[in-house]
Amino acid sequence: MGIESPTLTAFVARMALPEINLAAWGSLIYPISLAVEGPIIMLLAASTALATDKIAYRKLFKYMVVMSLVLTAIHVLIAFTPLFYVVANGLLKVPVALHEPGRIGLQIMTPWTIMIAWRRLNQGVMIKYGNSQSVALGTVIRLITLVSVLFFGITYTDWSGAKVGAVAVAISVTMEAIFAHFIVQNILYKTLPPSSDAKPITLKSFTHFYLPLAMTPLMTLLIHPAGAAGMSRMPDTLASLASWPVVYGLIFLTRGFGFAFNEVVVSMAGKPSGKIQLQRFARILAIVTMAMMAMVALTPLGEIWFSRISGLSPELTHLSSVTVMFAILMPGYQVYQSWYGGMLVHHHKTRGISEAVLVYVSMALFGLWLGTKLATFPGIYWTINVFVISGVCQTFFLRYRYKRIKLIHG
Helix, strand or coil: CCCHHHHHHHHHCCCCCHHHHHHHHHHHHHHHHHHHHHHHCCHHHHHHHHCCCHHHHHHHHHHHHHHHHHHHHHHHHHHHCCHHHHHHHHHCCCCHHHHHHHHHHHHHCCCHHHHHHHHHHHHHHHHHCCCHHHHHHHHHHHHHHHHHHHHHHHHHCCCCHHHHHHHHHHHHHHHHHHHHHHHHHHHHHHCCCCCCCCCCCCHHHHHHHHHHHHHHHHHHHCHHHHHHHHHCCCCCHHHHHHHHHHHHHHHHHHHHHHHHHHHHHHHHCCCCCHHHHHHHHHHHHHHHHHHHHHHHHHCCHHHHHHHHHCCCCHHHHHHHHHHHHCCCCHHHHHHHHHHHHHHHHHCCCCHHHHHHHHHHHHHHHHHHHHHHHHCCCCHHHHHHHHHHHHHHHHHHHHHHHHHHHHHHHC
16 A cells, blocks of 8 residues: 555656645645544454454444544535635645645545445454455555556546546545455355354444544544645745655555554464564564665665656755655654554553554644744755654653553553
């Protein structure tokens, strides 16, 4: 999945008005779509932990439908009503030139939330019952669809880059969700037991378990539009907003290994020697992913990535190359966030996860606010450092919470 964002921005950067369309994608379309879908992202972890039988799956599916419909209604309100201008101009204060491509892109992205919810619920079941290969295959289908639509858009239409990108993402995530639906049927009918000894899921127990998990990505993803709002109030606004989706795409690519590790921890922590092996793997993964980021940041690979592969102008290439130098720690601490967070989910102590995210969000918002008052250099430099410092503090708080649980459970 980490390849998706760099692929999209590489196409958009080679279409008409690249700075405008990259900035619209990075400041409006993608961050708002992510913020709206935030509460349903952890359905993957929830279904991995709770889908013990067919009765439990049916209840989880029901909760998924209700949540995704409510969130899609919120997305529609933002994309199709004057509320868009309240968000774009009043809250984020992005340049007026970005409003129209951003509004159209958001409208096209309407299916995004419900498709993500549907896909993640079924992927959690796949992971729980040993079919993670199909999760990877679904991602391949999503990527092939994305590239196909982007290629068609850049070759045969005169649409803007933001519009083509939104169409490509909406169609590709829909294809992945449909694939996950068909694949999970085999597990539902042949592997998932009709009932089990697990405690039945009720609305109260699900809310108690899931609400802290839901608040976690919601608060985290709200930082994306907050970051755009901050950069819109700092020096070099347009260049920073245009560079941000490309830089974030590269960072996400290296952090993706750490993101995926969360569900691995939840799935395997209870197995014999699971904790020892997972902890050893976490150390290796953190070192390798930080080394990958360092190679791009500190060698000519950075210029090659941003200029030749991503297609950025010389100005944006320089801005992006400097920015990733500040991000070397990010893939490493992401691994440990997934390790500590996964162990807390394993012990059904999810409150510590939401508390850690609250630490992150509070620090990030304060740091971004300071940037609007003090920054005298490109806003993207200030923003990435705020996110790194806040993320490190979040990781150490998760570690503190896990150590307390470890003292109790051993």
